[in-house]
Amino acid sequence: EVQLVESGGGLVQPGRSLRLSCVASEFTFYDYAMHWVRQTPDKGLEWVSGISSNSDNIHYADSVKGRFTISRDNAKNALYLEMDSLRPEDTALYYCVKDNSYPYYFDLWGQGTQVTVSS
Amino acid sequence: DIQMTQSPSSLSASVGDRVTITCQASQDISYFLNWYQQKPGKAPRLLIYDASNLETGVPSRFSGSGSGTDFSFTINSLQPEDFATYYCQQYDDLPPTFFTFGPGTKVDVK
Numbered sequence: 362e363v364q365l366v367e368s369g370g371g372l373v374q375p376g377r378s379l380r381l382s383c384v385a386s387e388f389t390f391y392d393y394a395m396h397w398v399r400q401t402p403d404k405g406l407e408w409v410s411g412i413s414s415n416s417d418n419i420h421y422a423d424s425v426k427g428r429f430t431i432s433r434d435n436a437k438n439a440l441y442l443e444m445d446s447l448r449p450e451d452t453a454l455y456y457c458v459k460d461n462s463y464p465y466y467f468d469l470w471g472q473g474t475q476v477t478v479s480s
Numbered sequence: 481d482i483q484m485t486q487s488p489s490s491l492s493a494s495v496g497d498r499v500t501i502t503c504q505a506s507q508d509i510s511y512f513l514n515w516y517q518q519k520p521g522k523a524p525r526l527l528i529y530d531a532s533n534l535e536t537g538v539p540s541r542f543s544g545s546g547s548g549t550d551f552s553f554t555i556n557s558l559q560p561e562d563f564a565t566y567y568c569q570q571y572d573d574l575p576p577t578f579f580t581f582g583p584g585t586k587v588d589v590k
Contacts, residue, residue, distance in 0.1 A: 396579075406524065406567055408579035420577045423481070456523060464530050465576050466514045467569075470523035 363387040363469065365457045370474030373447055383440040383457030383471055391415075391435040394460035396467065397442045399453035399476075409455070410442065414462065425451075447478045482506050484570055486582035492590040499555040501585045503568035508548050512576075514569045515544055515553045517562075518584075524567060528553065555587075563587055 369381040381397070396411040410421045410431040419431055430443040440457055455476055459469035483506040493499050503513065511531040516524035526535045528544035531551055541556045555562055568582040 394575075405583050406569075406581035408581065411576070411579070413575075418575070418577075422578075461529075463575070464533070465512070465571050465574070466526050466529040466535075467516075467524070468526050468535075470525075473523065 365459065365469055365471035367455065367457045367471045367474040370455060370476045372477045372479065374480050375448060375478055377447055378443070378445045379447060379476060381442040381444065381455055381457075381474060381476070385438040385440070385459070388459070388469075390438040392462070394418075394462050395433060395440045396458045396460060397431060397440075398456045398458050398467070398470075399451075400456065400473070401453045404453075407453075411460065412440070444476070447476075449478050452476060452478045481578070482509060482570055482572060482580055484568055484580050484582040486568055486585050488585060489583065490586040490588065492588055493558050494590045495558055495560055497558045497590075499558055499562075499587060501553045501566055501568075503546075503551045503553070503582050505549045505551075505570055509570045509572070511547050512571045512573075513544075513546065513551050514571075515542075516567045516569060517564045518567065519564045527566075558587070563589055 367383045373379050394413050397409040412419050412431045428446045432441045454473040456473045457471040458467045461468045485504045513531045515528040518524040532544045543554050565584045565586045567584045572578045
Protein backbone atom coordinates (compact mmCIF):
# COMPACT_ATOMS: atom_id res chain seq x y z
CA GLU A 362 0.00 0.00 0.00
CA VAL A 363 1.26 3.47 -0.88
CA GLN A 364 1.58 5.23 2.45
CA LEU A 365 3.51 7.49 4.77
CA VAL A 366 3.82 6.60 8.44
CA GLU A 367 5.03 9.18 10.95
CA SER A 368 6.45 8.54 14.41
CA GLY A 369 8.31 10.35 17.16
CA GLY A 370 5.67 12.71 18.48
CA GLY A 371 4.94 13.14 22.15
CA LEU A 372 4.89 15.47 25.13
CA VAL A 373 8.02 17.60 25.55
CA GLN A 374 8.96 20.53 27.75
CA PRO A 375 9.58 23.98 26.28
CA GLY A 376 13.16 24.41 25.14
CA ARG A 377 13.73 20.70 24.59
CA SER A 378 14.15 18.79 21.34
CA LEU A 379 12.22 16.14 19.46
CA ARG A 380 12.86 14.21 16.25
CA LEU A 381 10.03 13.16 13.97
CA SER A 382 10.42 10.38 11.44
CA CYS A 383 8.38 9.33 8.44
CA VAL A 384 8.76 6.12 6.47
CA ALA A 385 7.43 5.85 2.92
CA SER A 386 6.11 2.70 1.29
CA GLU A 387 5.30 1.53 -2.21
CA PHE A 388 6.48 4.50 -4.26
CA THR A 389 9.85 5.70 -5.51
CA PHE A 390 10.61 7.93 -2.54
CA TYR A 391 13.85 9.27 -4.05
CA ASP A 392 11.95 10.82 -6.99
CA TYR A 393 9.85 13.22 -4.95
CA ALA A 394 10.19 16.30 -2.81
CA MET A 395 8.77 15.88 0.68
CA HIS A 396 7.36 18.23 3.30
CA TRP A 397 6.22 18.56 6.87
CA VAL A 398 2.90 20.31 7.45
CA ARG A 399 1.37 20.92 10.87
CA GLN A 400 -2.17 21.56 11.98
CA THR A 401 -3.81 23.05 15.03
CA PRO A 402 -7.50 23.78 15.67
CA ASP A 403 -6.69 27.50 16.07
CA LYS A 404 -4.21 28.16 13.27
CA GLY A 405 -5.29 25.51 10.77
CA LEU A 406 -2.80 24.06 8.31
CA GLU A 407 0.73 25.46 8.26
CA TRP A 408 3.50 24.34 5.92
CA VAL A 409 6.63 23.84 8.05
CA SER A 410 9.45 22.71 5.78
CA GLY A 411 10.23 21.06 2.46
CA ILE A 412 13.16 19.17 0.96
CA SER A 413 13.88 18.32 -2.66
CA SER A 414 14.32 14.75 -3.86
CA ASN A 415 18.12 14.89 -3.63
CA SER A 416 18.24 17.20 -0.57
CA ASP A 417 19.79 20.01 -2.62
CA ASN A 418 16.99 22.44 -1.87
CA ILE A 419 15.58 22.91 1.61
CA HIS A 420 13.11 25.54 2.77
CA TYR A 421 11.50 26.50 6.06
CA ALA A 422 8.63 28.59 7.28
CA ASP A 423 9.81 31.69 9.11
CA SER A 424 8.18 30.41 12.30
CA VAL A 425 10.62 27.48 12.52
CA LYS A 426 13.70 28.75 10.69
CA GLY A 427 16.82 28.26 12.78
CA ARG A 428 15.12 25.80 15.15
CA PHE A 429 13.94 22.95 12.91
CA THR A 430 16.01 20.85 10.49
CA ILE A 431 14.53 18.70 7.76
CA SER A 432 16.48 15.80 6.25
CA ARG A 433 15.94 12.59 4.35
CA ASP A 434 17.60 9.23 3.79
CA ASN A 435 16.59 7.93 0.38
CA ALA A 436 18.21 4.56 1.06
CA LYS A 437 15.82 4.09 3.97
CA ASN A 438 12.79 5.80 2.34
CA ALA A 439 12.74 8.06 5.35
CA LEU A 440 12.07 11.74 6.08
CA TYR A 441 13.00 13.44 9.33
CA LEU A 442 12.30 16.65 11.21
CA GLU A 443 14.66 17.60 14.01
CA MET A 444 12.91 20.13 16.22
CA ASP A 445 15.02 22.13 18.69
CA SER A 446 14.17 24.90 21.14
CA LEU A 447 10.55 23.85 21.09
CA ARG A 448 7.89 26.37 22.08
CA PRO A 449 4.29 25.92 23.22
CA GLU A 450 3.17 27.34 19.87
CA ASP A 451 4.82 24.37 18.13
CA THR A 452 2.12 22.15 19.61
CA ALA A 453 0.34 20.59 16.64
CA LEU A 454 -0.39 17.47 14.65
CA TYR A 455 2.55 17.05 12.28
CA TYR A 456 1.96 15.49 8.87
CA CYS A 457 4.55 14.01 6.55
CA VAL A 458 3.55 14.89 3.00
CA LYS A 459 4.63 13.83 -0.49
CA ASP A 460 4.93 16.48 -3.20
CA ASN A 461 3.89 15.49 -6.70
CA SER A 462 6.91 17.53 -7.82
CA TYR A 463 5.34 19.15 -10.88
CA PRO A 464 2.64 20.05 -11.02
CA TYR A 465 3.20 21.09 -7.45
CA TYR A 466 0.70 19.77 -4.97
CA PHE A 467 0.57 17.50 -1.94
CA ASP A 468 -0.83 14.18 -3.09
CA LEU A 469 -0.07 11.81 -0.22
CA TRP A 470 -0.32 12.54 3.50
CA GLY A 471 0.53 10.46 6.55
CA GLN A 472 -1.85 10.03 9.45
CA GLY A 473 0.04 12.60 11.53
CA THR A 474 1.95 12.51 14.80
CA GLN A 475 0.98 14.75 17.73
CA VAL A 476 3.57 17.02 19.28
CA THR A 477 2.66 18.75 22.54
CA VAL A 478 5.03 21.29 24.06
CA SER A 479 4.14 21.97 27.66
CA SER A 480 5.73 22.11 31.08
CA ASP B 481 4.90 36.63 2.71
CA ILE B 482 1.78 35.90 0.69
CA GLN B 483 -1.41 35.83 2.77
CA MET B 484 -4.47 33.83 1.80
CA THR B 485 -8.03 34.63 2.78
CA GLN B 486 -11.03 32.40 2.28
CA SER B 487 -14.71 33.20 2.42
CA PRO B 488 -16.97 32.30 3.89
CA SER B 489 -15.31 30.73 6.94
CA SER B 490 -18.30 28.44 7.21
CA LEU B 491 -21.56 27.76 5.42
CA SER B 492 -24.60 25.58 5.83
CA ALA B 493 -26.01 23.82 2.81
CA SER B 494 -28.31 21.01 1.77
CA VAL B 495 -27.73 17.98 -0.41
CA GLY B 496 -28.13 19.06 -4.01
CA ASP B 497 -27.07 22.65 -3.41
CA ARG B 498 -24.41 24.45 -5.40
CA VAL B 499 -21.67 25.71 -3.11
CA THR B 500 -19.00 28.27 -3.97
CA ILE B 501 -15.97 29.20 -1.88
CA THR B 502 -13.58 32.01 -2.72
CA CYS B 503 -9.89 32.35 -1.97
CA GLN B 504 -7.93 35.57 -2.34
CA ALA B 505 -4.17 36.00 -2.36
CA SER B 506 -2.44 39.13 -1.08
CA GLN B 507 -0.44 39.32 -4.32
CA ASP B 508 -0.47 37.83 -7.80
CA ILE B 509 0.16 34.09 -7.61
CA SER B 510 -0.67 33.29 -11.24
CA TYR B 511 -2.32 29.84 -11.24
CA PHE B 512 -0.32 28.49 -8.27
CA LEU B 513 -3.37 27.50 -6.26
CA ASN B 514 -4.61 24.12 -5.03
CA TRP B 515 -7.76 23.03 -3.19
CA TYR B 516 -8.02 20.31 -0.52
CA GLN B 517 -10.86 18.64 1.35
CA GLN B 518 -10.47 17.52 4.95
CA LYS B 519 -12.87 15.42 7.00
CA PRO B 520 -12.66 15.15 10.81
CA GLY B 521 -9.83 12.92 11.96
CA LYS B 522 -8.45 12.54 8.44
CA ALA B 523 -5.61 14.09 6.50
CA PRO B 524 -6.40 16.57 3.73
CA ARG B 525 -7.16 15.23 0.25
CA LEU B 526 -6.24 17.04 -2.96
CA LEU B 527 -9.19 17.95 -5.17
CA ILE B 528 -8.02 20.67 -7.58
CA TYR B 529 -4.49 21.65 -8.58
CA ASP B 530 -3.16 24.67 -10.43
CA ALA B 531 -6.45 26.52 -9.96
CA SER B 532 -8.64 24.50 -12.29
CA ASN B 533 -7.30 20.98 -12.84
CA LEU B 534 -9.30 18.13 -11.36
CA GLU B 535 -7.18 15.53 -9.59
CA THR B 536 -7.57 12.00 -10.94
CA GLY B 537 -10.44 10.18 -9.29
CA VAL B 538 -12.15 13.29 -7.98
CA PRO B 539 -15.81 13.61 -9.00
CA SER B 540 -16.58 16.15 -11.71
CA ARG B 541 -19.01 18.04 -9.47
CA PHE B 542 -15.91 19.72 -8.03
CA SER B 543 -14.37 22.55 -10.03
CA GLY B 544 -12.02 25.47 -9.61
CA SER B 545 -11.29 28.68 -11.47
CA GLY B 546 -9.36 31.90 -11.25
CA SER B 547 -5.89 33.34 -11.61
CA GLY B 548 -3.83 36.16 -10.23
CA THR B 549 -5.31 37.02 -6.84
CA ASP B 550 -8.89 35.76 -7.03
CA PHE B 551 -9.95 32.14 -7.12
CA SER B 552 -13.14 30.18 -6.63
CA PHE B 553 -14.04 26.59 -5.85
CA THR B 554 -17.47 25.15 -6.62
CA ILE B 555 -19.30 21.99 -5.69
CA ASN B 556 -22.21 21.36 -8.02
CA SER B 557 -24.97 19.32 -6.45
CA LEU B 558 -23.56 18.80 -2.97
CA GLN B 559 -23.48 15.17 -1.86
CA PRO B 560 -23.63 13.79 1.71
CA GLU B 561 -19.95 12.88 1.60
CA ASP B 562 -18.98 16.48 0.72
CA PHE B 563 -19.66 17.89 4.17
CA ALA B 564 -16.13 18.75 5.21
CA THR B 565 -13.65 21.60 5.50
CA TYR B 566 -12.03 22.96 2.34
CA TYR B 567 -8.67 24.69 2.15
CA CYS B 568 -6.94 26.60 -0.60
CA GLN B 569 -3.15 26.45 -0.78
CA GLN B 570 -0.78 28.67 -2.71
CA TYR B 571 2.82 28.15 -3.71
CA ASP B 572 5.19 30.89 -4.69
CA ASP B 573 7.35 29.79 -7.57
CA LEU B 574 8.49 27.05 -9.94
CA PRO B 575 9.82 25.10 -8.12
CA PRO B 576 8.15 26.32 -4.93
CA THR B 577 10.05 27.61 -1.93
CA PHE B 578 7.05 28.41 0.23
CA PHE B 579 3.47 27.29 0.66
CA THR B 580 0.56 28.95 2.43
CA PHE B 581 -2.83 27.49 3.28
CA GLY B 582 -6.01 29.47 3.56
CA PRO B 583 -7.87 29.39 6.89
CA GLY B 584 -10.47 26.94 5.60
CA THR B 585 -14.20 26.86 4.91
CA LYS B 586 -16.36 24.43 6.84
CA VAL B 587 -19.36 23.14 4.91
CA ASP B 588 -22.01 21.66 7.20
CA VAL B 589 -25.58 20.48 7.00
CA LYS B 590 -28.31 23.10 6.94
